[in-house]
Amino acid sequence: MTTNRHRGLTEQAADTAVDTACRMLRLPTIRAKFTELAETAAREQMSYRGFLAELLMAECDDRNRRRSERRIKAAAFPRDKSLREFDFDSNPNIDPATIHTLAACDWGRKGQPLCLIGDSGTGKSHLLIALGTEAAMAGFRVKYTLATKLVNELVEAADDKQLSKTISRYGRVDLLCIDELGYMELDRRGAELLFQVLTEREEKNSLAIASNESFGGWTKTFTDPRLCAAIVDRLTFGGTIIETGTDSYRLAQTRARQQQQATAG
Secondary structure, rough: HHHHHOOOHHHHHHHHHHHHHHHHHHOOOHHHHHHHHHHHHHOOOOOHHHHHHHHHHHHHHHHHHHHHHHHHHHHHHHHHOOOOOHHHHHHOOOOHHHHHHHOOOHHHHOOEEEEEEEOOOOOOHHHHHHHHHHHHHHOOOOEEEEEEEEEHHHHHHHOHHHHHHHHHHHOOEEEEEEEEEOOOOEEEHHHHHHHHHHHHHHHOEEEEEEEEOOOOHHHOOOOOOOHHHHHHHHOOOOOOEEEOOOHHHHHHHHHHHHHHHHHHH
C-alpha cells in the first residue's frame, strides 16, 4: 500500500522524493527551503503539525510576494516610490495620518476617487505612485499613466476603431493613476475621450490623479466649461482631495544641499 511504500526511505531518498513532488506540485519555496526548515524543526523539536505549518506558510508568503511584484510591474510605474521615503517634515501641508489611512486602501475597495493637487516638487507624484504601489501590494490591479499619454492612446484607438476596447481595458483595472493632469491643454476631442474613461469607471473602480492646477484653473486644460465641470464632478464626488501646496520642497532640498557644499568648500 502507499502508506507503507515510503516508510523506510533514507533521508537522501526522502529529499529526492520531496524535490520531485515540489516540482510536480509547483511549490518552489518549499523545494528551496525544505532542508533548512527540516533541520530547524529537528533542532527545535517541532511537532509534525508545526513543521507542516512552517512549510506551507513559507510557500504562501513567497507566493503573495511574487504576486505583488507582478502587479507592481504591470502597473508600469515610472520609478519606485514608497511612503517610507516620503519626507512629511518637509511638507507640513500633508497630514501623515490621512496618507496612512489611504494606504489601507479602503477608498479603493469603495471605488472612490483621490485627487492630489499642488505645484511641482510638492510630492504629489511621489504620493500617487506610493499609494498606487500600496494598492498593488494589497491585491488591486493598478495602472499608471500620464494624462497626455492616455489621451494620445485614446485618440489613436478612436482612429483605429478600437476605442471601446481601449476604454474597457482602462475601465477594468481596480485603480487607474493619472499623473500630470493639467500640464497641457487638451482639445475638445481629447477631453471628451478622457471623459469617457472617467464615466466608464464612475462609482465602480477607483481613480487617482495628480495635477499642478487647482480645479479653478482646469478650464485651461479642458477649454469647454461644461465638460470641465463634468470632469471635476467625476473626479471629486465622494472622494478625497489633498492639496500638497505651492512650496517645492525638492527645490528647497537642492538649495540646502548647495548651501552645505558651499559652506564645506
